[in-house]
Amino acid sequence: MKVALVRPPVVNLRNSPFGSTPGVPSNVAYLGAVLREAGHEHVIVDSYGLAPHRFSRYKGKFEARGLLPAEAVECIPADVQLIGLSCHCTLEHGMTLSLIRESKKRFPGVPIVVGGYHTTFCTRPFLEEGADFVLQGEGEHRLPMLISHLEGGGFDLDGIYGGEHASERTPRVCPIEDLPFADFDSIPLEEYWKLHYAHGPVVSGRYLSLFTSRGCPHACAFCQTPRMWGGKWMAKSPGRVVDEMDAYAERYGVADFHIQDENFSLSRRRTREFALELLKRGRRYTYCFPSGIKVETVGFEELELLRRTGCGYFAISPESASPRVLAAMNKSVDLAHVEKVVAWCHQLGIRLNCNFVLGFPGEELEDRRMTYRLIRRLVRLGLDEVVTFMLTPLPETAVAGLMPEGLEYEDMNFSPTWRENYGRITWARRWIYIQFFTLQAVWHPGKLVRHVYGILTRRFRMKGDMTVYRFLVDLWDRHIRTLPGGSAPPLRGPLPWIPCAGSRGGAGRAAGGRSSGVC
Numbered sequence: 001m002k003v004a005l006v007r008p009p010v011v012n013l014r015n016s017p018f019g020s021t022p023g024v025p026s027n028v029a030y031l032g033a034v035l036r037e038a039g040h041e042h043v044i045v046d047s048y049g050l051a052p053h054r055f056s057r058y059k060g061k062f063e064a065r066g067l068l069p070a071e072a073v074e075c076i077p078a079d080v081q082l083i084g085l086s087c088h089c090t091l092e093h094g095m096t097l098s099l100i101r102e103s104k105k106r107f108p109g110v111p112i113v114v115g116g117y118h119t120t121f122c123t124r125p126f127l128e129e130g131a132d133f134v135l136q137g138e139g140e141h142r143l144p145m146l147i148s149h150l151e152g153g154g155f156d157l158d159g160i161y162g163g164e165h166a167s168e169r170t171p172r173v174c175p176i177e178d179l180p181f182a183d184f185d186s187i188p189l190e191e192y193w194k195l196h197y198a199h200g201p202v203v204s205g206r207y208l209s210l211f212t213s214r215g216c217p218h219a220c221a222f223c224q225t226p227r228m229w230g231g232k233w234m235a236k237s238p239g240r241v242v243d244e245m246d247a248y249a250e251r252y253g254v255a256d257f258h259i260q261d262e263n264f265s266l267s268r269r270r271t272r273e274f275a276l277e278l279l280k281r282g283r284r285y286t287y288c289f290p291s292g293i294k295v296e297t298v299g300f301e302e303l304e305l306l307r308r309t310g311c312g313y314f315a316i317s318p319e320s321a322s323p324r325v326l327a328a329m330n331k332s333v334d335l336a337h338v339e340k341v342v343a344w345c346h347q348l349g350i351r352l353n354c355n356f357v358l359g360f361p362g363e364e365l366e367d368r369r370m371t372y373r374l375i376r377r378l379v380r381l382g383l384d385e386v387v388t389f390m391l392t393p394l395p396e397t398a399v400a401g402l403m404p405e406g407l408e409y410e411d412m413n414f415s416p417t418w419r420e421n422y423g424r425i426t427w428a429r430r431w432i433y434i435q436f437f438t439l440q441a442v443w444h445p446g447k448l449v450r451h452v453y454g455i456l457t458r459r460f461r462m463k464g465d466m467t468v469y470r471f472l473v474d475l476w477d478r479h480i481r482t483l484p485g486g487s488a489p490p491l492r493g494p495l496p497w498i499p500c501a502g503s504r505g506g507a508g509r510a511a512g513g514r515s516s517g518v519c
Contacts (some may be wrong), residue, residue: 001040001041001081001082001147001150001151002040002041002042002043002077002079002080002081002082003035003040003041003042003043003080003081003082003083003084003147004042004043004044004045004076004077004080004082004083004084005028005031005032005042005043005044005045005084005086006044006045006047006072006073006076006083006084006085006086006099006103007025007028007044007045007046007047007048007049007086008047008048008066008069008072008085008086008087008092008095008096008099009047009048009051009056009064009065009066009067009068009069009072009095010022010048010064010065010066010091010092011058011062011063011064011065011091011092011094011095011410012062012063012065012091012413013061013062013063013413013414013415013417014057014061014062014063016414016415017467017471018414018415019413019414020089020091020199020414021197021198021199021463021466021467021470022048022052022065022198022199023192023197023198023199023200023207023209023258024049024184024187024189024192024198024207024208024209024258025046025048025049025086025187025209026182026208026209026210026211026260027086027088027116027139028044028046028086028187029044029182029183029184029186029187030140030179030180030182030183030211031084031086031139031140031143032044032182032183032186033179033180033181033182033183034140034143034144034179034180035143035144035147036180036183037180038144038147040144040147042186043076043077043080043186044186044187045067045072045075045076046066046186046187046188047066047067047068047069047071047072048065048066048067049066049187049188049191049192050066050067050072050075050188050191051065051066051067051071052065052066052191052192052195053477054066054067054477055474055477055478056068058094058095059094059408059410061417062091062410063478064095068098069095069098069099069101069102070102072099072102073099073102073103073105073106073107074106076103076106076107080107080110081110081111082110082111082112082113082147082150083103083107083110083111083112083113084113084114084115084139084143085099085100085103085112085113085114085115085116085131086115086116087114087115087116087117087118087119087126088116088117088118089117089118090118090394090395090409090410090412090413091409091410091412091413092116092118093118093122093125093408093409093410094408094409094410096114096126097125097126097129100112100114100126100129100130100131101129101130104130111132111133111150112130112131112132112133113131113132113133113134113135113143113146113162114126114131114133114134114135115134115135115136115139115142115143116139117224117228119134119135119136120136120137120159120169120224120227120228121224121227121394121395121396122395122409123136123161127161127162131162132162132163133146133160133161133162133163133165134160134161134162135159135160135161136158136159136160136161136168136169137159137169137174137228138173138174138214140174140179141174142159142160145160146160158170170230173214173215173229173230173232173233173234175234176213176214176234176235176236177236177237177240181244181247181248182208182210182248184208184248184252189208189252193205193206193207195470195473196458196460196466196469197460197466197467197469197470198258198290198466199258199260199290199291199463200258200288200289200290200313200463201288201290201312201313201351201460201461201462201463201465201466202256202460202466203256203286203312203459203460203461204255204256204286204459206252206253206254206255206256207254207256207257207258208248208252208254208256208257208258209257209258209259209260210244210245210248210257210258210259210260211259211260211261212235212236212241212244212259212261212264212274213233213234213235213236213261213262213263213264213266214229214233214234214235214261214262215228215229215230215231215232215233215234215262215263216229216231216233216262216263216266217231217232217233217266218231218294218331218332219231219330220319220329220330220331221328221329221330221331221397221398221399222329222357222360222391222392222393222394222397222398222399223394223397224394224395224396224397225262227396227397233263233266235266235267235270237270238270238273238274238276238277239277241274241277242274242277242278242281242283245257245283245285245287246281246283249285255284255285255286256285256286256287257285257286257287257288258287258288258290259287259288259289260290260291261289261291261293262291262292263293263294263297264289264293265289265293265294265297265298265302266294266297267297268297268298268299268302271297271298271302271305271306272301272302272305275302275305275306275308275309276305278309278310279305279308279309283309283310284310285309285310286310286311286312287310287311287312288311288312288313288314289311289313289314289315290313290314290315290463291315292314292315292316292317292353292355293314293315293316294316295316295317295318295333295334295337295338295341296333296334296337298341300344303341303344303345303348303350304348306350307348307349307350311350312350312351312461313350313351313352313353313461313462313463314350314352314353315352315353315354315355315387315463316338316341316352316353316354316355317333317354317355317356318333318335318338318354318355318356318374319331319333319355319356319357320356320357320360320363320367320370320371321335321370321371321373321374321375322363322366322367322368322370322371324362324367325360325362325363325367328360328361328362329357329360330398335374338354338374338378339377339378339381342354342378342381342382342383343381343382345382345384346381346382346383346384347382351384351385351461351462352383352384352385353384353385353386353387353462353463353464354375354378354383354385354386354387355386355387355388355389356371356375356386356387356388356389356432357388357389357390357391358371358388358389358390358391358425358428358429359390359391359419359421359425359428360391360399361391361399361402368428371432372431372432372435375432375435375436376435376439379435379436379439379440379443379444380439380443382444382447383436384447384461384462385462385463385464386432386433386436387463387464388428388429388432388433389414390414390415390416390419390422390425390426390429391416392412392413392414392416393412394412395412404418451464451465454466455468455469
């Protein structure tokens with residue numbers, strides 16, 4: 001079967017520095033590899049990667065970055081037999097609905113399947129919009145089974161909605177050791193590398209994202225992970241992970257890897273064996289953990305091995321310094337160990353980011369003051385970076401009931417302006433950054449100089465430096481590259497890495513009937 005996998009454009013609040021920083025999408029690349037192994041032909045339409053400098057206003061206060069849905073659908077081959085849409089988060093919800101409508105309009109007889117992290121918690125809106133099937137959980141296991149069913153076979157997997165089939169997914173982690181390595185051939189890698197930024201710090205320009213484990217045994221009240229994975233964790237063996245890195249290095253010429261696991265280091269033994277495997281093979285890769293690791297799962301021995309084998313950056317998440325708030329979050333964290341890890345990373349030369357969540361229900365001024373004091377101690381110990389988030393109640397989390405009725409899924413974002421204490425928490429975030437950079441200038445001025453150097457040279461070692469650079473580039477793209485009125489200029493084709501429908505019998509047409517130039 002010929003399958004088109006479509007990634008929607010990236011959506012963020014307009015002019016917000018707290019939006020997501022997109023990187024090479026590994027999820028659709030892994031899914032494409034699974035389809036190829038099952039004997040199916042596939043093409044990936046990466047709406048963001050095909051037009052990363054294009055901005056379009058969306059729903060007033062938001063902006064979409066990349067191809068708009070009508071343009072993305074134009075890039076689907078005319079002989080496609082199944083269309084798979086990926087919806088990773090709440091901000092992509094509305095754009096995915098638009099992709100369903102445009103796909104139905106252009107390919108009325110082709111089945112449309114929607115999957116991704118978000119669809120595990122939200123199925124009905126996509127079915128009501130016209131999707132034929134919605135998948136929960138890992139698409140690598142459910143999509144091939146669904147295709148087999150459509151070709152005349154059968155399936156007994158839960159987590160597939162559509163037609164007469166509706167079976168709630170049992171949260172679990174499916175086996176991942178023998179999944180094929182990701183197929184990045186259909187991803188516009190050069191476009192991503194030219195951006196010089198991603199979810200993790202981009203050291204040399206050429207990098208790839210991968211995952212080595214899935215799941216998390218913890219149950220933080222603000223996180224969807226407990227519902228997604230059912231408290232389970234599964235990991236690839238260290239040898240399999242290094243085999244994958246070697247394969248990408250040979251095929252794509254990369255030596256920098258962004259490991260996007262939710263919890264890479266839950267097994268200290270596996271962490272050590274991974275580093276020792278790199279040493280045994282004599283590899284000279286660089287890598288980072290931008291999504292973070294659980295701080296208690298690493299000691300000095302693990303950190304020293306990670307540093308020796310190329311680890312330059314990772315994040316940890318104390319979330320708060322208030323025992324009362326941590327208990328409400330159901331967050332277990334050893335704050336004394338946090339301070340040790342910060343000191344060790346400073347000693348070893350690993351750049352470290354600490355994440356904090358502000359505005360949890362019941363949090364008071366004294367709770368935030370405790371967090372301020374912890375951050376000041378961490379800066380003195382050598383902390384490189386701090387990131388603050390404002391609590392947003394996501395679907396099916398323990399705090400989901402805080403979301404008022406009548407708001408849209410896009411309102412569940414990094415800056416929930418609808419919260420009644422939004423102004424107060426925004427000031428708290430700013431106060432943390434003011435303290436952080438002021439004290440860093442006093443105690444570790446060299447780190448502050450390196451922040452500036454990284455921004456000017458685009459040799460990023462910290463996510464924050466890269467975010468500043470991205471924000472400046474985005475301002476240029478919005479106000480210089482973009483036409484008056486907020487409409488994006490046409491692209492200049494052709495884009496050789498993707499077979500476009502417009503190349504099969506005439507130029508493609510964008511919304512409104514004009515030639516988009518996309519294909």
